[in-house]
Amino acid sequence: MGVDRPLSDVKVLDLSRVLAGPYCSMMLGDMGADVIKVERPGSGDDTRQWGPPEAGGEAAYYLCVNRNKRSIAVDLKKEEGREIIRRLALRSDILIENFKVGTLSKMGLGYEDLKPLNPRLIYCSITGFGQNGPYKDKPGYDFMIQGMGGVMSITGDPEGPPMKVGVAIVDITAGLFACNAILAALRHRDKTGRGQYIDIALLDAVVAWLANVGSNYLVSGEVPPRYGNAHPNIVPYEPFQTKDGTYIALAVGNDRQWQAFCRLAGLEHLTHDPRFATNPQRVVHRGELIPLVAQAMRQKTADEWLEELDRLKIPCGPINTLDRVFSDPQVRAREMVAEVAHPTAGSVKLVASPMKFSDTPCGIDRHPPLLGEHTDEVLRRELGCSDQEIARLRERGVAA
Structure with a gap:
């Protein structure tokens, strides 16, 4: 010791x-x-x-x-x-x-x-x-x-x-x-x-x-549904399949990031659509928006998306299995495994x-x-x- x-x-x-x-x-x-x-x-x-x-x-x-x-x-x-x-x-x-x-x-x-x-x-x-x-x-x-x-x-x-x-x-x-x-x-x-x-x-x-989900209920009185891997208050914020069949996690946390993502994904016209211009509206109209984002995400491979999203500081990440977690260079740099x-x-x-x-x-x-x-x-x-x-x-x- x-x-x-x-x-x-x-x-x-x-x-x-x-x-x-x-x-x-x-x-x-x-x-x-x-x-x-x-x-x-x-x-x-x-x-x-x-x-x-x-x-x-x-x-x-x-x-x-x-x-x-x-x-x-x-x-x-x-x-x-x-x-x-x-x-x-x-x-x-x-x-x-x-x-x-x-x-x-x-x-x-x-x-x-x-x-x-x-x-x-x-x-x-x-x-x-x-x-x-x-x-x-x-x-x-x-x-x-x-x-x-x-x-x-x-x-x-x-x-x-x-x-x-x-x-x-x-x-x-x-x-x-x-x-x-x-x-x-x-x-x-x-x-x-x-x-x-x-x-x-x-x-x-x-x-x-329960954090924000519990607070959502206490404020609104509405029982929340299951959203799968999506977020109840932020859209788009879920996994998307890419061209090579791999899923990545895309987390567009604010309107600035949304505008940058749309420019990258060839969806710039969506930033002018009042249904999708702001996060509250994207939450309301998620059912119409998510298929459009999903279609765009299938145009590039996972590695291509991760590189370009990282460059634009748009939060994203691979969905790793545990072998990839423990071999990840960041996890190794943080010394998160001890023998x-x-x-x-x-x-x-x-x-x-x-x-x-x-x-x-x-x-x-x-x-x-x-x-x-x-x-x-x-x-x-x-x-x-x-x-x-x-x-x-x-x-x-x-x-x-």
Whole structure:
């Protein structure tokens, strides 16, 4: 290690699993926090079994969100295991958990239980529906909450079925909101000396990032349709097929760009047509306009369009498959892939952090840990357990 990172003095106790919580704690770990990941003995985080593909016996899904952590395997069903968590919470700045509402409180590990022991503790719960409301006891998973939160109703072909986003976007954004909230709570604690409780819900997250589409409904009262790959408020702003059969993304964001595009595409007469002269009118008359643009786009190859559109500063881009994404010169220049030594796989490639700091850079100091890889280390160094005490905990199945 040895590199100064933004959160190098912060300790995180991570009782979460799967995606939203681990994504949050990974970001904190990338910024230098010491993250202790607590897992079930024997099976560990559910995502360890979510393969193939795998590397060195570890599922790629698990690898993607668990770097920069130390793993301990502790049985929370046993009182001795719960006592280990209490002792670690005494030494932690942040606790992250995504158990069902009330589960940790029944174990004596809820916020109200730990707050008297460590008033500086920032305790973040991530659940499907939050700590209150009629759905608080319902299980919540990304796919179903994409549906409940409205995003599937606005995603997909207008004539086709509702469609989910291709990644677990609700989990990811809930993890981002959780990380933002934790950083704000750390700032508040710097001023007051007091920790606090943070309640993050997956449903809240998706409703929050409906953004302009949600605002469109709140302002107009009109339920938005699905636009496929088109934009509800900007036209033309969607993929178009080119002469060689390849699709490119064309994003004409303002009237100046529209006029430049029309000159390039041989559609200059459309700039004088009142139906298409301004973006609001293009939105109203998209059904008449898009076939005209599509016909023009089929007159040149993708490479020809991309070169000429770039020259005119009209936003555009190829629609890349992932092999092209990770070989893209810009992605490579931004160092968005990192290769990390791993005890069973030899090495693994991971997507790097997008956060670029000038003075305290993020980094990957620890590979995604094996299950219980650091149990002995944490018990010995953090809690002062002797080898004999650790051996007894293992014999009783408390730790592994």
